Amino acid sequence: MANATKALALLGFLAMSGWAAQAQAEDLKIACYVDTPAFDQYTEDACASYWFNGPATTSAVFEVFGQDAGVSYTYQWSVTGCSASNKFCIAQVRANRDKTVSVVVTNNSTGISRTFTAVAEYWRD
Numbered sequence: 324m325a326n327a328t329k330a331l332a333l334l335g336f337l338a339m340s341g342w343a344a345q346a347q348a349e350d351l352k353i354a355c356y357v358d359t360p361a362f363d364q365y366t367e368d369a370c371a372s373y374w375f376n377g378p379a380t381t382s383a384v385f386e387v388f389g390q391d392a393g394v395s396y397t398y399q400w401s402v403t404g405c406s407a408s409n410k411f412c413i414a415q416v417r418a419n420r421d422k423t424v425s426v427v428v429t430n431n432s433t434g435i436s437r438t439f440t441a442v443a444e445y446w447r448d
């Protein structure tokens with residue numbers, strides 16, 4: 324019985340210390356795609372596209388996935404003009420260059436923040 328009491332006390336401590344919330348935050352991830360005429364698909368942490376005779380710049384879409392339903396988050400994007408209330412950000416990427424975007428995601432209920440970074444590459448002839 325003493326071991327069961329200790330186990331319950333430990334679980335209670337971990338829950339109160341934010342350990343449970345931190346475990347949920349581990350489910351978050353960032354993904355992106357480079358907008359081209361091809362069928363665009365999100366890929367985690369990095370994305371790349373090639374566009375024959377494409378324009379000098381195109382858009383790269385970055386998005387955070389894995390948020391818990393009913394939980395409020397704030398997003399601090401490294402790209403000017405991306406909203407703190409949006410889980411996605413659209414950034415311009417120049418041809419034959421890459422664009423690195425970071426976001427600090429804060430769970431507004433727990434105050435726990437995590438930083439994510441993704442890189443988009445756009446290539447053209």
